[in-house]
Amino acid sequence: MMNVHSKGQVAGERAHEADHPSSLVAHFGPDQPLRLDCGVDLAPFQIAYQTYGTLNADKSNAILVCHALTMDQHLANVHPITGKPGGWLTLVGPGKPIDTERYFVICSNVIGSCMGSTGPASTNPATGRLWGLDFPVITIPDMVRAQAMLIDRLGIDKLFSVVGGSMGGMQVLQWTVAYPDRVFSAMPIACATRHSAQNIAFHELGRQAVMADPDWAHGRYFENGLHPHRGLAVARMAAHITYLSDAALHRKFGRRMQDRELPTFSFDADFQVESYLRYQGSSFVERFDANSYLYLTRAMDYFDIAADHDGVLAAAFRGTQTRFCVVSFTSDWLFPTAESRAIVHALNAGGARVSFAEIETDKGHDAFLLDEPEFIDIAHAFLQSAATARGLGRGH
């Protein structure tokens, strides 16, 4: 199978910089288009991905991890751009719930993103120019369709589990709806079956911040030697506020000043929470492509499983044999527990096997990426129980 993979170059804003030979890349040629919801057949295209662990002989131990909006495939290895440790080390690694000594773990960069999979920063083969805003608008089902093509390519018929949080959780849900026979177990975390009006509003705010930056240049910034750093940083700041809870911000920062006790009576970052946000904004623009941010937020906004089933959510899950573990966090106001409850109700109405855990925490939406012992324990227990049911022993 090595012939279909190559060590790929990371796309996105760094595509013009050094080569980042970090991920495996699956190429799909003109004869294997990705059929997009918008009606376009995208071809050729490529999917960059990481794997950890070893696929067993009957290919029954594969776990697909679906990454969140601004995350990527580097779950458990040093990130090639930031140099930081893997993005989900609390959950993925040797001895972790997603045990890389036991399972074959796959994580692919979603279509439309900027870490090696085809997206708006890739070259449009029809024109020889970068896609920019000519790249077709993609959806969560499109992302999942591309992942299914990758799984096919890897020769895997049925995934032992599909796991993901936030936008990753949306993909998990979509997998169980689009390919119910290919998913033995599923763990949608801190997500929803549709994006709420408030969440669409926050995303629109972020997009408008990017587009308001003159250096965005209608999406043609690379060709003009520009980058909408300021707009993208503002978008990131807005998003970051939604990832944390009021309580977490209060605990972490409160009204504490930065390196001083008295206000400067200026527009400097007097408060710690201000410098924290500024840092979040400025560090983000170093690793993420602005157009990808537009496309991925749009995909989340469009997501609405019920709408594709005549408005009846339960119909989407009817007859599913997948084992579900739905997880929410009490202080998550981006994807509040009520959204997870709606998933559980729909699953129950569809006769699914589902467990539900609402984790008590003040850390907000971000909790799914943090070391929340109760969450880690539940993920461990769920996957262990599913592994037993799947007949996966403790060894390889």
Next chain:
Amino acid sequence: MMNVHSKGQVAGERAHEADHPSSLVAHFGPDQPLRLDCGVDLAPFQIAYQTYGTLNADKSNAILVCHALTMDQHLANVHPITGKPGGWLTLVGPGKPIDTERYFVICSNVIGSCMGSTGPASTNPATGRLWGLDFPVITIPDMVRAQAMLIDRLGIDKLFSVVGGSMGGMQVLQWTVAYPDRVFSAMPIACATRHSAQNIAFHELGRQAVMADPDWAHGRYFENGLHPHRGLAVARMAAHITYLSDAALHRKFGRRMQDRELPTFSFDADFQVESYLRYQGSSFVERFDANSYLYLTRAMDYFDIAADHDGVLAAAFRGTQTRFCVVSFTSDWLFPTAESRAIVHALNAGGARVSFAEIETDKGHDAFLLDEPEFIDIAHAFLQSAATARGLGRGH
């Protein structure tokens, strides 16, 4: 007293356009500086204000209304710039709780704003240039100190009531702390004694959006024939999301599309909530000055009554004779009920006469400006009871 008033011109971005002879203006000369918390004596300066109704013979029927961040003194008259009806007609007018046939109602544009009071869009007399970011950073106590100078100018010793919501509510609280003997009754609505970390974060986001706009030109946009419309619109969009509740956005817009049933697969405003936000952003920049937005948000961030009383909130209110009615709204997540409860606890600990109403509504922070019958009834009853205690008859 007519010699100290003049028909003034509205400051802010429209200062360069037509004359708006709308408000009364109180001028304070070099001998009457406004002592600011930052240590600067601001002089000369001016305060633009509106009055409604008639001051009675013993000057005991005056109500000062304190306006919110982006509101102004035009409570109950057509707005000179937008042409829209008054800003608080649900509460202020003939027969309304703040009955203009019974009370003498005053509302002054806060210092630092842009509707006729001195602010960053005014001329710095020392240089002959517009102040811009050279304008000193002002605080909520500074706003109230300027209001007290106006009240002195009007010959009013004691206000019958001080009423305001949001940033206006902060001013109400500051009045009762700074001038307890001058406030017979007070109604702080949908506010807090200090700005939370989350609220500072949203304000910092807004400021960064403005400052990220190259047309902001470090605050010198007017002199360069520019205006940071795009950045200010993004800031407004962010703020507007915080003014509404998740439930209100869901009820008003949900996931409904704009003029269509199917998505366009583009970055157009497919969803109604997107066009709503875009409209809020673009209409705001027509009436508000970007630098004023920076200054007023900063003032709110700095507000912390307890910090000025060795961290003990109750100490700030100890011995107060003012009658309080504290109001919060269940779905207000910008100033949640817990903040109002903290005010009530501190008032109780200080032995104050206080009533507290938490209004059940899904309309979020904005509810204080809307026709919420229970809120209107409570305001009416509170002021009626206070009027009786103050010996104000039903006539003039």
